[in-house]
Amino acid sequence: MNMKVCAMMSKEAPMREVEGTAKAISDMKVRGAANIARAASGALSTFASAWKGKDRDAFVSDLKKAALKLHSARPTAVSLRNGIELTLSGAESGATVEDVRTIVVRNSKRFIASSEEALRRIAEIGKGRIPPGATVMTHCNSMAALSVIHAAFLDGKVSRVFATESRPWRQGHLTVKWLAERGVPVSLIVDPAVRHFMKAIDVVIVGADTVAANGAVINKIGTSQIALCAKESRVPFVVCAETFKFSKETLLGALVEIEERGPEEVADPLRPSDLPGVEFRNPVFDATPPEYIDAIVTEVGVVSPYSAAEVIKEMFSVPGPVLTDGDRSRSSWI
Amino acid sequence: MNMKVCAMMSKEAPMREVEGTAKAISDMKVRGAANIARAASGALSTFASAWKGKDRDAFVSDLKKAALKLHSARPTAVSLRNGIELTLSGAESGATVEDVRTIVVRNSKRFIASSEEALRRIAEIGKGRIPPGATVMTHCNSMAALSVIHAAFLDGKVSRVFATESRPWRQGHLTVKWLAERGVPVSLIVDPAVRHFMKAIDVVIVGADTVAANGAVINKIGTSQIALCAKESRVPFVVCAETFKFSKETLLGALVEIEERGPEEVADPLRPSDLPGVEFRNPVFDATPPEYIDAIVTEVGVVSPYSAAEVIKEMFSVPGPVLTDGDRSRSSWI
Amino acid sequence: MNMKVCAMMSKEAPMREVEGTAKAISDMKVRGAANIARAASGALSTFASAWKGKDRDAFVSDLKKAALKLHSARPTAVSLRNGIELTLSGAESGATVEDVRTIVVRNSKRFIASSEEALRRIAEIGKGRIPPGATVMTHCNSMAALSVIHAAFLDGKVSRVFATESRPWRQGHLTVKWLAERGVPVSLIVDPAVRHFMKAIDVVIVGADTVAANGAVINKIGTSQIALCAKESRVPFVVCAETFKFSKETLLGALVEIEERGPEEVADPLRPSDLPGVEFRNPVFDATPPEYIDAIVTEVGVVSPYSAAEVIKEMFSVPGPVLTDGDRSRSSWI
Amino acid sequence: MNMKVCAMMSKEAPMREVEGTAKAISDMKVRGAANIARAASGALSTFASAWKGKDRDAFVSDLKKAALKLHSARPTAVSLRNGIELTLSGAESGATVEDVRTIVVRNSKRFIASSEEALRRIAEIGKGRIPPGATVMTHCNSMAALSVIHAAFLDGKVSRVFATESRPWRQGHLTVKWLAERGVPVSLIVDPAVRHFMKAIDVVIVGADTVAANGAVINKIGTSQIALCAKESRVPFVVCAETFKFSKETLLGALVEIEERGPEEVADPLRPSDLPGVEFRNPVFDATPPEYIDAIVTEVGVVSPYSAAEVIKEMFSVPGPVLTDGDRSRSSWI
Amino acid sequence: MNMKVCAMMSKEAPMREVEGTAKAISDMKVRGAANIARAASGALSTFASAWKGKDRDAFVSDLKKAALKLHSARPTAVSLRNGIELTLSGAESGATVEDVRTIVVRNSKRFIASSEEALRRIAEIGKGRIPPGATVMTHCNSMAALSVIHAAFLDGKVSRVFATESRPWRQGHLTVKWLAERGVPVSLIVDPAVRHFMKAIDVVIVGADTVAANGAVINKIGTSQIALCAKESRVPFVVCAETFKFSKETLLGALVEIEERGPEEVADPLRPSDLPGVEFRNPVFDATPPEYIDAIVTEVGVVSPYSAAEVIKEMFSVPGPVLTDGDRSRSSWI
């Protein structure tokens, strides 16, 4: 949410600034899948602009080091990886330092601009999925989901939003504040009350951290049980996700690793030591299977979660089946 | 079903004829998703042929007016919109009146021919989905579905068809008549008897009014509860739909609006005034979720409903993700 | 609903009057599970009162003939069978004609009175299941269900009722009339529109023709698919049934036979001959499995459908397991 | 959990003491379905012992006042109502003050003793349902559930317990403390993490506030979505409930009312005023449908939730069907 | 199936004969839940008849030893335990050796006779559940199930039976032989083919080893996945079980232990040593949850599986809730 971090970086000592951005990401000062991707892309651009020297190969090598540093700040974050990859995409084809720099800076500008444009288009597209007079449920604090809800509210279609507290971090507090400030009628509920209120809900709108190739959506812990409750009550469950949250790695077999954080957050407002002998488990995300998801709203349109592999293939070059080099015309031999 | 409407139109006073076609559509004299699309396409072609003048811009402007008039005859009908859009596709690139006319007339001829060809291909492809000796259920009066059933019957595979009455319009009467005239053993049942007979059914075959980007199928009211009953009994539920019934607008976020018609049809054979103080609700369509649909038979093959977004993208130009202009080669930076 | 039929019968020629009641039942002049049971019970009482003679055995034999005649008027109707059995219950223990007559007349008076009392208690008990401000759906024309809905309406809890047309007989017309006359806001919908409106429903209330020992409910054709739609949307589905609609025969293995009636009702408003070569199928009832039923409201309380066997055992003497004549005390030998 | 409250009451001014107990209950100083029932029963016994006078009718009238006062402390609590009813059961048959007093004091002693015995028997019976090496999940802070888990742990069968935080009151903190103090390996998780961990769970054990006649279980908010997640993963979901938590009123049509408490608990650790413009919704319980419950462990054995009506009938005298006074012997007349 | 084993036992050396029966049971020479129960009951009767002496206490003590010996032959077999308990039921109330002997001999005669009568009644009751022209599936080799199928076949209602091979013992071979010898058209399929054929099945009929208090049925390994497949295809799944297969222990919390046998049976027709390094797992039974079972046919009628606790309570004396000794009349105090 806070992009000033990028601006803080001076023009000298480029790698130090990359490190600063990486630290801001790992310390959660820059948070949210889109924000960390943009911060990393910006850091690479700044790094490329500031890099001094003539040796094209050294430059590429340094760019890779910077990329790795940024990536290791949140190694399970798909948007971060994608933001870095898209920013460096094609850079290796540059023959000179200047070529490479031009590509990286232009890629970064485009990535940042297009990721912001994506948010606007998601709001525009997604608001169509909200029926008039809707009571909406949301979880955690997703700007993509909130943009959709707000756009629909401005169209006069939202009568109330139920927001979950979203333990352990209570991002629900940010959500209800943001909505209340914009005049949207909003109710805060604890996470265990989801199923109790589900019968009164017309549509659930959430964000996504990662979309996997088989259509599973990795998002804030608790998302999957909300989706299950929505399915049980025949309530549409809609995910809002920029295409850079789709994971190419899952197409190539990777399971999305679920980050697990420290005990303090679960114990809060107590401290872990207040409950001696107790283990605290703190997974940050969970996986919602595609059969509980009605639609994913992306900046390129509303798609079924089962189209995830196609979205990924369209975005990234992925090797296809190369079985023959015949023309595969329609002639049938049998 | 009745294409003569187009032929009725004289060669003079072109806009009046467009209006005639629009009225025939809104009065339900031309009915059925494919028929109204072809009628509108034909009306545009006739209009373009008859248009007098040299002013290319005026011509395009008039074409747009004609298109809007036709569209407003059934504004929720996706096939109508698609028929119009495909007929006018590329027309704006024409530099002269003659160029534009040529494009429109050629497009219309192609659209009408290809929509008829689509029906034949659907029959040919769809009959493969019917197992030998099958008892088939159908709903309403879809030529796509009936063509498939009849083709399978001619192959000796259909032992009996159960057709629903399809209240309020009783299109089931048309269906049983059409089938009985062709020698197909057919049984008429009331709509509430669907679940009772479902255990005896081998496959359900229905048409579609609209296919949405997330795979939901909008069709005659009652379709979705038949699909639910089929799922409960593990009976395959197959939808037959030409690709021009797939809705580009849903890809861009629109929900399909469900038309609601007047009380007379529900009260029939009484009149609304015979039941004073009673409200009559008359939605024309309902939405069947993709998880109840085994396959959609289109003229381009059998697809999962979850492929709807891909079918739409293949048919219409839809903006893709344009995040970078690098070559997105397989090089990985992380 | 119409008990005057019983009163029509003169005091002479007793068997003729029994035949009259039987005919009124088979001609559907006396309709509804409770009405036919009461009519048959009343006819037996009248018959017993009018019977002349001293021969106790001849009396009992004639009573059995009368019982069989009445039963054969609708042999698949459980309430009819139960009404007859409960009216004659214990009569064989009478030593004289007078004894037998006294038992039958008293049984009949009790059965009729208690069946009417049952309806009142069901209304009283059942209205508790309707939440404030409820939108209720009902099917066909069940007095038990309507009594519950009306009692809840008088308590200010019903905001609207959706009633299905209930093809082929359109009992929905009776239902909407009855409700509208009492000021209940009511909407009539065609049977295929059930699933479309289900999301707006808070509770479904229907009657029952028969409750089977494993909890399945046999009721007007269409009931089971409404129950399925209710389940799919997590809408409570409540059945209202007097205990005399529970079937002892199903406890002893019988499947409830589904009556199938003539083609005219399905063809209506056409005649069957208007659709030559078409078969018409007309099952009157269907079976709703217990897993789709939240509760059955009886005059003895709200029970799970899975308690049906216990209700039957409580009402009728049913043989239990007689494995030993030990005292089955808690002593354990192993 | 805390029975000292009863002991605090002096022997004079009996009604004042009843009021004290009522207040302790409404202020949540006495908490938990069993505790409040025992406290009320004890208060009635103390009241009866301390009551001075000779007028039997005045005594009965005062007892009723005391009963009402206690009941109104938590009017939706079924255990409280049952505890009071069972304590006063039969008291009206007492002819003198002494008779009435004797019955009440004896009933109370029995109720308290038997409710404690019930807990022990539930532990003994319920531990059988836990397989060796089990990972158990529990919710909130139910002594019935914890007794079962602890008994199984002492038998060496429990390898770990996952306890939910149970927002908004965080009774999970009490649960993990109680278990950790007894050496049971225990993990605390936030409520939204239930589905994520469910795959690793062997059995879920929870308590109940109320069991309804159709088998639904009313328990701490969040219970029903845990049950849903358990069902989804084929994990047995077991409820532990003394029979006095079964609700006779639901047999007679009542819906269990869900108490909704104030906003502070939901806002905590913030205050409601910290989030201006936000509504806070705080239902205390939710309803778990019987199809998600494998078994209810009561002191009289393991039963299906669908046996709830039978348990209620066995405990309380409930009117049965009285249709005839014949002997309902097996003679069949048809 | 083979009762001659009992007759083999000489009248001398009574305990030796008990041991012989126990060995025949553990060696599977006497097989089937009913057969082993009858064999044990007969052995106890023979033992009691043959026991020499006057000391009533010694006799009772020896009877207990005999009971334990028999029980330990298949300690997880509920029918065996129940047969023994019912045979010795009330014996301890005998004051003399002769009294005790009379009770045991009479109990045994009754148990054996009534268990045979139960089979006949199950056939009579159960055949009602088979619709005309039915294609039936069965599993393993249950005499209760086969009796039902055969009775229905004699009534002309069975068109074909699909029997599973029932690995590892291939009891399906016994089943198809028994049916083919009686002229029933029968098809043998391998166990993995169940789901493939399920769509063609009208009803599944199986036996039971044990019925648990919450309605779960323990039967031959493979039963539960057949039940799951039946549910998926809306095919009724009916269990046939004498009441002595219902387990009192499960009412008191016991989980039914699943016996696991040796590796030879799984390796067959190879030997385990032919597949070195391979573990062989051989559970004999599995548990079918009640939600997959439409009805249980017992000799006392058709019941829902959810009535299991009631059946158990009716058969065995089980402690009820004893909370007060008031008269629990309907007077309400609140």
Place this chain on the structure above:
Amino acid sequence: MNMKVCAMMSKEAPMREVEGTAKAISDMKVRGAANIARAASGALSTFASAWKGKDRDAFVSDLKKAALKLHSARPTAVSLRNGIELTLSGAESGATVEDVRTIVVRNSKRFIASSEEALRRIAEIGKGRIPPGATVMTHCNSMAALSVIHAAFLDGKVSRVFATESRPWRQGHLTVKWLAERGVPVSLIVDPAVRHFMKAIDVVIVGADTVAANGAVINKIGTSQIALCAKESRVPFVVCAETFKFSKETLLGALVEIEERGPEEVADPLRPSDLPGVEFRNPVFDATPPEYIDAIVTEVGVVSPYSAAEVIKEMFSVPGPVLTDGDRSRSSWI
């Protein structure tokens, strides 16, 4: 599994060798979807190399005869058909015998090499889907599935494999042998034990014979009920399939025909004549619906089964919708 068959063929009398390969395929000496495809491709290459003559048209005609001969060896095998089609793809465009021969030989080399490469890539991609410490279930004897499992085992992620016997052919014996030889801990179970063990399984990995356009997977009989059991227990079910197992014919409407083989295999280890009067049914495959499949691992990545149509379109040229020849630009006319 055995490729030596190809090598056996001499260089003379080319058609005779094609016949030899065809016979080896129909006699099951060459088994497995990939093996038969490679054998046929190799046979065509050999045939093309050995063919003598100058007449290009005669050569093409002979190639078609050879293709048909090979195809008719297992006409329902999709991989065989695809192997042949891909080998001959584009051959008709060859102008001379030499051209045609070059294309065929090169295609064959590529097909065989790429099909082997596909297996390696599937192992590499698929192992990612196996979580650390996993207990895996597999069915039949699929090299694609086993390669994945083995690759994961080498990464230290597999703790045990449960393999089904896979009646009637007992390919499970091959599977457990192959795994045990490589040190993988493996347990053999009979097919009916699948559901019993499913709760202990972390992921199911199977192969495929054919993947249909709507996502259904045709594989060894028993696969679909394993998938159903996995779904019931929320266990991921993963299919491993080279893209040449995807069926273009199903896109064009064909249902996959299920081969049914002779009675000996079902009767084994008895002979059919040992069970007189018994019919033996022996379907080789069954169809698993896509809703039970989490992901399909192909050599081009992990995809949802619902992407099958897209995979097919990418592999084979399939006609698309050709409705207009306008440029289908984004201009909207309405």
